[in-house]
Amino acid sequence: VKWDTARGWHEAELKPYGPFILDPASAVLHYGQEIFEGLKAYRQPDGSIRAFRPDANAERFRTSARRLAMPELPDELFLGSLRELVDVDNRWVPTKQGDALYLRPFMIATEAGLGVNSPAGEYVYSLIASPAGSYFTGGVRPVSVWLSTEYVRAAPGGTGSAKCGGNYAASFLAQAQAVEQGCDQVVWLDAIERAWVEEMGGMNLFFVFGSGAEAKVVTPELSGSLLPGITRDSLLRLASDFGHKVEERRISTDEWEKATASGELTEVFACGTAAVITPVGRVKHANGEFTIGGGEPGELTMKLRAELTGIQEGTRPDPHGWMYELA
Numbered sequence: 347v348k349w350d351t352a353r354g355w356h357e358a359e360l361k362p363y364g365p366f367i368l369d370p371a372s373a374v375l376h377y378g379q380e381i382f383e384g385l386k387a388y389r390q391p392d393g394s395i396r397a398f399r400p401d402a403n404a405e406r407f408r409t410s411a412r413r414l415a416m417p418e419l420p421d422e423l424f425l426g427s428l429r430e431l432v433d434v435d436n437r438w439v440p441t442k443q444g445d446a447l448y449l450r451p452f453m454i455a456t457e458a459g460l461g462v463n464s465p466a467g468e469y470v471y472s473l474i475a476s477p478a479g480s481y482f483t484g485g486v487r488p489v490s491v492w493l494s495t496e497y498v499r500a501a502p503g504g505t506g507s508a509k510c511g512g513n514y515a516a517s518f519l520a521q522a523q524a525v526e527q528g529c530d531q532v533v534w535l536d537a538i539e540r541a542w543v544e545e546m547g548g549m550n551l552f553f554v555f556g557s558g559a560e561a562k563v564v565t566p567e568l569s570g571s572l573l574p575g576i577t578r579d580s581l582l583r584l585a586s587d588f589g590h591k592v593e594e595r596r597i598s599t600d601e602w603e604k605a606t607a608s609g610e611l612t613e614v615f616a617c618g619t620a621a622v623i624t625p626v627g628r629v630k631h632a633n634g635e636f637t638i639g640g641g642e643p644g645e646l647t648m649k650l651r652a653e654l655t656g657i658q659e660g661t662r663p664d665p666h667g668w669m670y671e672l673a
């Protein structure tokens with residue numbers, strides 16, 4: 347679908363996957379005016395294909411558009427594009443547990459012009475569908491993380507809470523550094539004090555204090571520089587449905603390490619569309635490292651994981667009405 351100042355949204359078309367033609371002076375290629383979303387749809391036991399909370403992705407897409415001075419795509423167009431494409435791809439069959447149809451809506455500024463003084467006047471919204479396997483093959487395995495104090499992903503007033511390509515471009519170097527340190531993922535800290543936990547490269551973080559029915563669930567508050575994950579929001583509700591106390595508040599790396607040492611902090615996990623829930627087993631920083639829960643996935647981590655994947659795959663009830671029929 348295209349947008350320009352004179353016509354608004356127009357010219358929706360459905361095409362086989364293939365290359366785009368872009369003017370070399372397109373604003374997106376020079377100034378990175380681009381936003382995207384990522385969501386998954388699952389084949390249900392009744393044969394339908396349902397997406398997990400696409401209305402929340404539509405809303406976040408509008409929020410990202412506002413921050414990047416781009417036109418907002420109406421929710422009906424966003425949801426309609428998902429339905430139309432998935433209906434065409436309805437031959438897709440999952441072969442393994444966790445198989446999903448990954449949906450990637452995105453919008454780019456296509457107006458040609460090398461001037462940088464105002465937002466572009468022409469945009470294209472597009473959607474890609476691609477089969478995706480479960481993030482984990484051979485069981486859920488805790489990941490190790492590197493606490494980055496050298497680089498930050500986002501700063502107050504910046505684009506951290508928008509889902510735009512530039513945030514990811516800025517994160518590759520720190521992610522490479524995490525791998526050099528022998529870790530799977532980077533954990534981002536706040537830009538000012540480099541003390542407060544924000545999120546992982548593509549996932550939000552949760553901390554479990556205590557155990558059993560008394561366990562309390564803590565996740566960093568939406569500081570304005572971390573992405574408001576839809577999985578994060580869903581897990582806050584599920585943990586509270588299970589009767590756990592949930593808190594959105596600041597948590598420092600110091601508290602993380604000390605509470606792990608004292609045994610109060612029992613589990614840490616990361617969550618997002620791609621991996622759903624990933625236990626965090628080992629933490630490394632410039633001055634040392636420590637492990638959580640003996641490096642094994644925690645009890646509440648796995649309970650929340652089973653509940654959420656059950657809702658998504660249609661094998662457990664969906665009390666919040668999160669699943670949306672696409673085809």
Ligand code: PMP
Nearest residue numbers: 548549550573575576577618619
């Ligand atoms: N943080 C970042 C930086 C991400 O890219 C993602 C993935 N969209 C998330 C968190 C998790 O968000 P969601 O649960 O909506 O996938």
